[in-house]
Amino acid sequence: MSAHDVETLVVGGGIAGLACAAHLKANGRTVKLVERNDHLGGVVKTFREDGYLIETGPNSLYLRAEDPLLEYLPKMGLDQHVLLAGTAGQKRFILKNGSPKPLPMSIFDGLVSPVLSFAGKLRVLKEAFIPPYDPDDSEDPHEETVSEFVTRRFGEEFLDWVVDPFVKGVYASTPDILSMEETFPRLTSMESHHGSVIRAAIALQMGRKIPSPRFVRKILSFDTGMGRLPNAFADFLGTDAGTNAEVLGCTKTPEGFRTALLYEDETYYLRSRHVVIATSALHCSEILKDLCPDVVNPLTEIPYAPIAVASVGFSRKNVRHPLDGFGILVPTKERRKILGILFSSSLFPGRAPDGQVLLTVYVGGMVNPKLAFSFDEDLISLVESELKSILGTQGSPDFIRIQRWEGAIPQYTLGHHDRIERITTALPEGIHLAGAYLAGVSVSQTFSSGIEAAKNILAFPPED
Numbered sequence: 001m002s003a004h005d006v007e008t009l010v011v012g013g014g015i016a017g018l019a020c021a022a023h024l025k026a027n028g029r030t031v032k033l034v035e036r037n038d039h040l041g042g043v044v045k046t047f048r049e050d051g052y053l054i055e056t057g058p059n060s061l062y063l064r065a066e067d068p069l070l071e072y073l074p075k076m077g078l079d080q081h082v083l084l085a086g087t088a089g090q091k092r093f094i095l096k097n098g099s100p101k102p103l104p105m106s107i108f109d110g111l112v113s114p115v116l117s118f119a120g121k122l123r124v125l126k127e128a129f130i131p132p133y134d135p136d137d138s139e140d141p142h143e144e145t146v147s148e149f150v151t152r153r154f155g156e157e158f159l160d161w162v163v164d165p166f167v168k169g170v171y172a173s174t175p176d177i178l179s180m181e182e183t184f185p186r187l188t189s190m191e192s193h194h195g196s197v198i199r200a201a202i203a204l205q206m207g208r209k210i211p212s213p214r215f216v217r218k219i220l221s222f223d224t225g226m227g228r229l230p231n232a233f234a235d236f237l238g239t240d241a242g243t244n245a246e247v248l249g250c251t252k253t254p255e256g257f258r259t260a261l262l263y264e265d266e267t268y269y270l271r272s273r274h275v276v277i278a279t280s281a282l283h284c285s286e287i288l289k290d291l292c293p294d295v296v297n298p299l300t301e302i303p304y305a306p307i308a309v310a311s312v313g314f315s316r317k318n319v320r321h322p323l324d325g326f327g328i329l330v331p332t333k334e335r336r337k338i339l340g341i342l343f344s345s346s347l348f349p350g351r352a353p354d355g356q357v358l359l360t361v362y363v364g365g366m367v368n369p370k371l372a373f374s375f376d377e378d379l380i381s382l383v384e385s386e387l388k389s390i391l392g393t394q395g396s397p398d399f400i401r402i403q404r405w406e407g408a409i410p411q412y413t414l415g416h417h418d419r420i421e422r423i424t425t426a427l428p429e430g431i432h433l434a435g436a437y438l439a440g441v442s443v444s445q446t447f448s449s450g451i452e453a454a455k456n457i458l459a460f461p462p463e464d
Contacts, residue, residue, distance in 0.1 A: 006032045007463050009259055009272040011247050011287060014042025015443055016434035017278030018233040018241075019068070019450030025240060026075070027458055032270065033237060034245040034261060041230030043405060044443065051353035053225050054311045056403040058443050059342055059360060060085065060221045061229075067444045068451040070215060076232040078222065085219035088346040091325035094165045095334050095390060100321065103329065104162055120157035127153045128198040132191045143414050146175035146183055153197060165329035168339045171441065172305040172365030172409050174332065182412040219326070221348050229443075250275060250291050256430055273463060276453050278434040280304065280407055294426035298419040302437050304407030306372040310361040310383045311344075313399030319357055320392025327360075328390060332367065338386045339365050356398065359387065366411060376402060410437035432456055 010021045013035030021033040039045060043057030063070050073079040093100035096115060104113040111121050130153055133144065144152075146167060150159040159175065167175045171183070181188045190200035222228035234241055248260040248267065256273040277284045285299035327342035342360040345352040352358040361383050364372025374382065380400055387393045420438065427433070434453040436446045 004256055004271045004273050004463065006030045006270065006272050008032075008274040008276060008457055009034070009257070009270055010276045010278055012278035012435070013037070013040040013241060013243065014278060014435070015044055015230065015446045016436070016450035017276070018230055018237070019447045020276050020278060020434050020454045021241065022233045022236055023451050023454035024457060025237060029458070029462060031240055032272075033241040034247065035241070035243045036246045038243050040234045040241060040243060041227060043408065044226050044230050046225030046227030049401065050313070050399055051356070052311065052313050052358050052399055053351045054401055055226055055344070055360070056309060057405070058226055059344060060219050060226070060347065061443050062217070062219055063215050063444055064217065067448060069444045069447045073215065076236060078229065078232050081222045081224070081228055082215060083221050083223055083348045085221075085326070085347045088325050088343065089219040093325055093328040094161065095328055095330045095336065096161060098334070098389070100328050100390065103165070115161050116157055120155060123155035124158055128196045130196065132195050144180045145414065146178045146180045149180040149188070150175065153191070160333050161331055165331045165340070168365065168367065169329045171411065172307050172339055172362065172367070173411055174366055177366065177411065177413050179412050179414050179416050182416045219347070223350070247287050250287060252291060252428060274430050274432060274457050276432045276434055276457070278450060278453070280435065281410060281437045282407065284433065284435070288431070292426055292428060292431065295423045298422040301419055302416070303366070303411045303413060305365045305409045305411060306369050307365055307405050307408040308363040308372040308374070308379055309403045309405070310363065310379065311399070311401045311403075312359045312361060312383060312387065312397045313352060313356050314359070314393055314397050316355055316357050318394040323357060336386060337368060337371060337382050338363050339367065341387070341390065359391075361387065372404060409441050
């Protein structure tokens with residue numbers, strides 16, 4: 001008989017932890033997942049109030065053919081509840097000179113977009129003839145930021161009006177601090193393999209012959225919101241997943257690990273062969289500080305962007321803008337106090353009562369972190385003012401709810417690769433990590449990190 005209560009303990013009930021635990025259970029392994037909060041799913045949570053469907057975190061998914069989440073949709077019965085964004089999802093706006101303009105969705109779109117000047121478009125075309133970056137030939141070899149890469153290859157105008165707002169929308173950050181290689185590895189690979197991003201894009205387009213599966217490269221959600229995703233995995237795990245359980249510490253034993261858990265003011269101990277830490281980097285450092293002190297510094301060096309999410313409801317007649325798109329991103333040069341606006345009720349049905357619209361406004365990030373912690377009345381006033389100026393809203397909103405995330409999105413800053421390498425090489429055998437700071441910040445990438453941790457455990461033979 002095994003000396004363990006369970007083969008694997010998963011700490012953290014967000015998307016990464018749920019993915020890891022479900023994959024292990026689906027493959028016949030014993031697993032227990034514990035979450036310190038009162039719900040599973042982390043920032044992915046949905047609730048309905050006054051007829052509005054409110055997402056406290058991500059509003060949608062974007063899947064690639066290689067994403068493990070794609071094969072789990074039918075396994076969990078989620079494929080029957082998928083909603084694909086309509087034509088609105090294919091159109092995004094950026095704010096320029098105070099008014100929304102269609103955002104180029106590709107380099108080629110940028111060549112006909114009013115967002116870029118004629119000189120800016122010529123500079124983009126020049127990218128095809130700029131030699132790739134070679135550190136050996138550089139007078140100052142270094143890891144490039146997103147700003148440095150984009151300016152070098154496409155020019156400052158493309159950075160300011162296309163890439164900067166896109167980075168805000170994905171990372172709630174600024175391209176000046178993010179590592180290009182870690183944040184957009186596909187683009188750096190395109191440069192290194194083809195000598196140019198444009199030439200690589202042309203080659204990829206010419207070689208694309210096989211149609212993608214139904215859900216691939218589509219913006220999607222679920223009929224009852226994004227919360228259906230973690231709920232499906234929670235249902236699958238059943239009693240193998242628990243909430244309101246705080247990890248007090250983890251120690252190494254000859255057979256594996258002994259983890260102390262606080263639940264309802266009682267301390268319990270759980271023995272396991274493997275432990276997966278699927279939490280934020282900071283929380284991970286707190287759990288492992290005694291067991292593995294060498295990981296503390298690199299984990300705590302990973303910054304997270306704080307975000308305030310304001311869900312705002314208006315009567316349709318009180319919003320001048322047609323809301324015929326995904327939303328509006330706000331470049332730094334516009335000097336606004338918000339990161340962007342999502343047209344939630346334009347993307348998917350059932351997000352607002354009849355005759356109403358639902359807007360989601362993001363504030364804070366690495367750009368204005370203090371604004372995320374403004375008093376409610378100040379934040380509401382700020383949001384109302386920006387919506388009036390940008391979308392032409394009239395009067396006060398009929399509905400508004402605010403959700404704050406102190407550490408919403410991990411930042412892949414310069415040196416991130418080295419930090420992750422220091423962390424993973426210092427881990428004792430049997431400790432595994434998963435989370436958004438490892439393999440990308442999107443829901444699908446976070447899910448993939450959990451699957452990867454599970455696969456590492458499955459490489460070990462099962463216990464007797």
